[in-house]
Amino acid sequence: xxxxxxxxxxxxxxxxxxxxxxxxxxxxxxxxxxxxxxxxxxxxxxxxxxxxxxxxxxxxxxxxxxxxxxxxxxxxxxxxxxxxxxxxxxxxxxxxxxxxxxxxxxxxxxxxx
Amino acid sequence: xxxxxxxxxxxxxxxxxxxxxxxxxxxxxxxxxxxxxxxxxxxxxxxxxxxxxxxxxxxxxxxxxxxxxxxxxxxxxxxxxxxxxxxxxxxxxxxxxxxxxxxxxxxxxxxxxxxxxxxxxxxxxxxxxxxxxxxxxxxxxxxxxxxxxxxxxxxxxxxxxxxxxxxxxxxxxxxxxxxxxxxxxxxxxxxxxxxxxxxxxxxxxxxxxxxxxxxxxxxxxxxxxxxxxxxxxxxxxxxxxxxxxxxxxxxxxxxxxxxxxxxxxxxxxxxxxxxxxxxxxxxxxxxxxxxxxxxxxxxxxxxxxxxxx
Numbered sequence: 001x002x003x004x005x006x007x008x009x010x011x012x013x014x015x016x017x018x019x020x021x022x023x024x025x026x027x028x029x030x031x032x033x034x035x036x037x038x039x040x041x042x043x044x045x046x047x048x049x050x051x052x053x054x055x056x057x058x059x060x061x062x063x064x065x066x067x068x069x070x071x072x073x074x075x076x077x078x079x080x081x082x083x084x085x086x087x088x089x090x091x092x093x094x095x096x097x098x099x100x101x102x103x104x105x106x107x108x109x110x111x112x113x
Numbered sequence: 114x115x116x117x118x119x120x121x122x123x124x125x126x127x128x129x130x131x132x133x134x135x136x137x138x139x140x141x142x143x144x145x146x147x148x149x150x151x152x153x154x155x156x157x158x159x160x161x162x163x164x165x166x167x168x169x170x171x172x173x174x175x176x177x178x179x180x181x182x183x184x185x186x187x188x189x190x191x192x193x194x195x196x197x198x199x200x201x202x203x204x205x206x207x208x209x210x211x212x213x214x215x216x217x218x219x220x221x222x223x224x225x226x227x228x229x230x231x232x233x234x235x236x237x238x239x240x241x242x243x244x245x246x247x248x249x250x251x252x253x254x255x256x257x258x259x260x261x262x263x264x265x266x267x268x269x270x271x272x273x274x275x276x277x278x279x280x281x282x283x284x285x286x287x288x289x290x291x292x293x294x295x296x297x298x299x300x301x302x303x304x305x306x307x308x309x310x311x312x313x314x315x316x317x318x319x320x321x322x323x324x325x326x327x328x329x330x331x332x333x334x335x336x337x338x339x340x341x342x343x344x345x346x347x348x349x350x351x352x353x354x355x356x357x358x359x360x361x362x363x364x365x366x367x368x369x370x371x372x373x374x375x376x377x378x379x380x381x382x383x384x385x386x387x388x389x390x391x392x393x394x395x396x397x398x399x400x401x402x403x404x405x406x407x408x409x410x411x412x413x414x415x416x417x418x419x420x421x422x
Binding site (some may be wrong): 104 | 177212215240243244245281283284285288326327384385388398408
């Protein structure tokens with residue numbers, strides 16, 4: 001009984017350890033929180049709040065190219081084909097709008113705290 | 114539609130255009146577009162000389178499923194143009210020459226388009242050609258005369274041609290934009306022209322709103338049209354939407370051309386205006402060129418849509 005219980009605990013710990021390993025080995029949720037995907041002609045999420053010093057990544061998941069262009073002229077990705085990504089580090093607090101210059105109805109905002 | 118009689122009215126012309134069928138040639142006579150069967154035109158010398166051809170959205174660099182060989186379909190298009198019974202004076206390319214604005218794409222496009230056996234090639238940029246913002250690669254290869262503005266005009270065969278750029282001063286959340294400077298330039302450019310001069314205006318994005326949710330239009334186009342209203346014959350040619358859409362309003366005829374690369378969905382079908390995948394045997398029917406011919410001074414001009422198959 002005791003042994004069995006110990007075995008179950010050991011097995012549970014192992015599963016937990018594997019889960020931890022899996023989550024840290026995969027491109028982690030920590031990264032995902034700072035990633036915006038371009039999918040079905042939308043930025044998702046459309047608005048993202050991050051701390052100053054964060055690098056935000058945009059990844060295109062459409063088979064049509066998109067771009068990421070800062071409203072204020074701070075950054076411009078150039079054409080991102082399917083699965084291409086672009087990153088930009090936000091050092092200062094503020095609100096930063098961006099748009100896809102190929103499909104200007106695609107817009108989004110980064111809020112840096 | 115195989116039109117074997119010369120139609121007499123704009124209504125007939127529109128009926129034929131609405132059919133969107135292969136090989137219809139349009140003549141513009143006194144501002145009225147008249148469709149003529151392309152095969153008939155090819156054998157009837159009396160129909161007039163070919164004037165110019167419009168191609169669009171070649172998207173050199175694209176290689177996905179919707180068309181893995183855009184160089185091949187452009188080459189086929191150029192073959193059709195070079196095989197016209199009489200050589201057109203010029204070819205107009207209404208933008209999206211390349212897919213991703215890459216130097217090697219522009220190089221490949223310039224090389225392919227160099228195979229055109231016609232007088233001049235006139236281009237306007239599409240938004241895919243200027244993703245760097247300044248359009249550096251585009252202007253270096255295709256437009257060395259407009260001082261990197263992308264709009265200009267010229268006269269040929271008694272027709273005044275105006276190239277407009279509606280892809281470089283876009284507004285977030287909106288449509289294509291010409292901008293105040295360009296509209297002011299257009300007003301000045303048209304001022305000295307007589308109202309009887311046929312005018313052909315061409316730009317990449319449609320100059321009338323076809324479908325706003327996908328950005329298929331130009332927000333300030335109406336301001337540009339104001340100085341065009343007095344002209345007896347205005348033909349407005351665009352690309353961008355990879356399919357034929359037409360309308361006639363007063364003396365203005367609007368026409369968007371097919372792509373030579375891949376089709377796009379009709380407005381509002383699916384999540385957005387991306388490449389439309391169709392069976393391989395259907396693809397050539399959805400690609401093609403528009404040709405325009407003129408028969409005699411200030412008389413019939415023809416607009417033709419020809420698919421690759």
